[in-house]
Amino acid sequence: MIGESALVVFSGGQDSTTCLYWAKKNFSRVVALSFIYGQKHVKEVELAKELAKEANVEWDCMDVSFISGLSTGCSLTDTSLQIEEEKPADGVPSTFVPGRNMFFLSIAAVYARNKGIFDLVTGVSQTDFSGYPDCRDSFIKSLNVTLNLAVDEQFRIHTPLMWLDKAQTWQMADEMGVMNIIRYKTLTCYNGIQGDGCGHCPSCQLRRKGLEKYEQQRK
Ligand code: ZN
Numbered sequence: 001m002i003g004e005s006a007l008v009v010f011s012g013g014q015d016s017t018t019c020l021y022w023a024k025k026n027f028s029r030v031v032a033l034s035f036i037y038g039q040k041h042v043k044e045v046e047l048a049k050e051l052a053k054e055a056n057v058e059w060d061c062m063d064v065s066f067i068s069g070l071s072t073g074c075s076l077t078d079t080s081l082q083i084e085e086e087k088p089a090d091g092v093p094s095t096f097v098p099g100r101n102m103f104f105l106s107i108a109a110v111y112a113r114n115k116g117i118f119d120l121v122t123g124v125s126q127t128d129f130s131g132y133p134d135c136r137d138s139f140i141k142s143l144n145v146t147l148n149l150a151v152d153e154q155f156r157i158h159t160p161l162m163w164l165d166k167a168q169t170w171q172m173a174d175e176m177g178v179m180n181i182i183r184y185k186t187l188t189c190y191n192g193i194q195g196d197g198c199g200h201c202p203s204c205q206l207r208r209k210g211l212e213k214y215e216q217q218r219k
Pocket of ligand 1: 188189190191192193197198199200201202203204
């Protein structure tokens, strides 16, 4: 047990759901916080609510739709844009929502503090780095310092998946006994299809490759 209470930044995808169960193992009270940020697939939020209920944790949701209005050209929030199937060789992918993790974690910190919670959990990972700068360990450490300077000195941001690849993330789910929940009930697909997803978007490809690698290793 690490502490009393934790708040999980919770999208209902593979990573944050794995983190939700990790938090349940390490904290006696867990709160899941989801965000409406103008994503195309708003059913993501309904799904997150159901997953939190199944995990028997408190759940809440914040509307931060203004984030998608701050920048244009993101294929996760702009319905006129297609999501590319391949990662661009340079620059960030069109699915990058600038500032998303910074906003989510900053808002989560203030929200959590109000509930007397100072442990924050996020499912970001540097290993399967998708080209998102705000998934890097250096960003998380920097933001932790900033939150402690700006809001309260006690915050701890936990990143249980930071150095795991997708295969190891599957392994973690399996070891916690939640493989089927993660595999069939979470939504990671950029095209909004639950479980194994559409199969061809970059997110589905990463998820499937990890699963195949893990199943190979387990044999
Ligand atoms: Zn997909």
